[in-house]
Amino acid sequence: MSTQYTIPSEWKSAIEGKCPRCRKGEMFSAPLLSFKSKKMRENCPHCGLKFEKEPGYFYVAMYVSYAFVVAQLVTASVATYILTGNLESPWLYLTVAIAIAILMAPFNYRYSRIVLLYWMTPQFKFQEKYYLMPNKEDI
Numbered sequence: 001m002s003t004q005y006t007i008p009s010e011w012k013s014a015i016e017g018k019c020p021r022c023r024k025g026e027m028f029s030a031p032l033l034s035f036k037s038k039k040m041r042e043n044c045p046h047c048g049l050k051f052e053k054e055p056g057y058f059y060v061a062m063y064v065s066y067a068f069v070v071a072q073l074v075t076a077s078v079a080t081y082i083l084t085g086n087l088e089s090p091w092l093y094l095t096v097a098i099a100i101a102i103l104m105a106p107f108n109y110r111y112s113r114i115v116l117l118y119w120m121t122p123q124f125k126f127q128e129k130y131y132l133m134p135n136k137e138d139i
């Protein structure tokens, strides 16, 4: 008898907000589209990885978030221009920019940290032994 398992892909785990080391534990306490508090957990509930590697580590995520915001604002401005053809009113663009910034804030908060931990933190590479570790609830 052999045990069969499929390790979820890096992208799938990142999009779902799973821990980068075990790809099982949730990094956040609630899903993105929920009204509950979406705070980040301190440790992975599955493998115990401490997400904030060192104090202030998530300040780096601000730069990632900044890049996201710039990309979203450029996209939104171009889309506004294509849809309305307006080149006169700065207020239209300002309103769109503020709305986009507010709407995208939860997304940017979450995915800037995910990008940081998945692709900018080599110490947090996926390790199969943590994936195969039995779930805490099953012990």
Ligand SMILES: [Zn+2]
Residues within 6 Å of the ligand: 019, 020, 021, 022, 023, 024, 025, 044, 045, 046, 047, 048, 049, 130
């Ligand atoms: Zn983990």
